[in-house]
Amino acid sequence: QVQLVESGGGLVQAGGSLRLSCAASGSTFSSNAIAWYRQAPGKQRELVATISSGGSTNYADSVKGRFTISRDNAKNTVYLQMNSLKPEDTANYYCNLGKFYGSIYFGMNYWGEGTLVTVSS
Helix, strand or coil: CCEEEEECCEEEECCCCEEEEEEEECCCHHHCEEEEEEECCCCCCEEEEEECCCCCEEECCCCCCCEEEEEEHHHCEEEEEECCCCHHHCEEEEEEEEEEECCEEEECCCCCCCEEEEEEC
């Protein structure tokens, strides 16, 4: 059984930075792709960033150039470094384990509780 725990959210001013962490247990972490999603109240869940088992990364256009996803397999942890934050980045952020099939990410149905990021103007 996969367990995921997100942390690192908080309140930050526009233009500031946060680093989110996702700690995984109960899985073969290094063999999986990992994704960060976010969901604002009343909005659809959005795929923010992915990192493959080999370390290749992809980003949503809305965060490209501002966010960086990385992983530390020794710690079974994935990170999302968020810089130049904007109010529209405000959301609950969730990590997810999955696989790539070609260029398409398919996530497994395992989620943590999420961590809330609030960006004030």
